[in-house]
Amino acid sequence: MDAIYVGIDVSKDRLDVHVRPREERFAVSRTGAGIAELAERLRPLAPRTVAIEATGGFETVVAAGLAGAGLAVAVVNPAQVRAFAQALGQRAKSDPIDALMIARFAEATQPALRPLPDAMTRRLAALVARRRQIVEMLAAEGQRSRRASERRVSKSIARLYKALEKELVELDADIDDQVRGSPVWLEKQNLLITVPGVGPVIARTLIAEMPELGALDRRQIAALAGLAPFTRQSGQWKGKSFIGGGRKSVRSALFLGAMVAARFNPPLKKFRDKLIASGKPKLLALVAVARKLLTILNAILRNKTPWQPQNA
Numbered sequence: 001m002d003a004i005y006v007g008i009d010v011s012k013d014r015l016d017v018h019v020r021p022r023e024e025r026f027a028v029s030r031t032g033a034g035i036a037e038l039a040e041r042l043r044p045l046a047p048r049t050v051a052i053e054a055t056g057g058f059e060t061v062v063a064a065g066l067a068g069a070g071l072a073v074a075v076v077n078p079a080q081v082r083a084f085a086q087a088l089g090q091r092a093k094s095d096p097i098d099a100l101m102i103a104r105f106a107e108a109t110q111p112a113l114r115p116l117p118d119a120m121t122r123r124l125a126a127l128v129a130r131r132r133q134i135v136e137m138l139a140a141e142g143q144r145s146r147r148a149s150e151r152r153v154s155k156s157i158a159r160l161y162k163a164l165e166k167e168l169v170e171l172d173a174d175i176d177d178q179v180r181g182s183p184v185w186l187e188k189q190n191l192l193i194t195v196p197g198v199g200p201v202i203a204r205t206l207i208a209e210m211p212e213l214g215a216l217d218r219r220q221i222a223a224l225a226g227l228a229p230f231t232r233q234s235g236q237w238k239g240k241s242f243i244g245g246g247r248k249s250v251r252s253a254l255f256l257g258a259m260v261a262a263r264f265n266p267p268l269k270k271f272r273d274k275l276i277a278s279g280k281p282k283l284l285a286l287v288a289v290a291r292k293l294l295t296i297l298n299a300i301l302r303n304k305t306p307w308q309p310q311n312a
Helices: 032-045 058-068 078-087 095-109 119-147 151-180 183-192 200-209 218-225 248-264 266-277 282-303
Strands: 005-010 014-020 024-029 049-053 073-076 230-234 237-242
Touching: 005 032, 005 058, 005 095, 014 032, 014 095, 024 032, 024 095, 032 058, 049 058, 049 095, 058 073, 073 078, 073 095, 078 095, 119 151, 119 200, 119 248, 151 183, 151 200, 183 200, 183 282, 200 248, 218 248, 218 282, 248 266, 248 282, 266 282
Parallel strands: 005 049, 049 073
Antiparallel strands: 005 014, 014 024, 230 237
């Protein structure tokens, strides 16, 4: 019997579903009732993979609902699915076609099934994401304040800035309560912040948004964060390697940590200085420091041992 692969294209209001190789297609609403109906229809098929395209957060509740129903769920990268469709010569784009391409992509590539974080981890991730949004809004209002010339506008910006600062304080308190209420999270945070350059905000971002940290090898964890270099080579031609994909919020936090570590963490400072002295561009050196920092943090959680400079 052929293995079953399911592709789901997620939009704001509905889920387009394609089942291979039965070539069955249907749609359900993106509501609790719709997700429950979908789980009931898929469970008897025992699909090998239910692939859901990441769509800016709309997929989260769908993936959680289907995984909770005991289905094998994989969240796939939309850019990879689109490249796969183009490689097959599929230029037309609609929700049912996207669902078909997602199913075919899952069948061809066998994407890794990653367990979804538990409810507490999802709650912490939501708080951390909201904190990041507030910080971005504060930065935007600060820029507007410097450009504002009208007093009325300046007063409006000042009021909103003050309200955002208050909200940030309350969010930090909520996040602190969440971490302190979980002995596992607190242990992880206390281990991570032993590394010079990593503070509580970076540690909590990693705990919330990269729960795989400490469970994967260094290459896998670098790829998950989007810090693994992609080689570009064809025949005698060799282009510059680049990074991309992965979890942007995690990568941004690691870049902040790398900038601090490159100044105040002696082994990582020495590592960066050596790269610069060898002629590497400063940005490339910073990427290398971020990748090395992530490797160190991964090892610290895996071994449950605090920072040791001699092991960096």
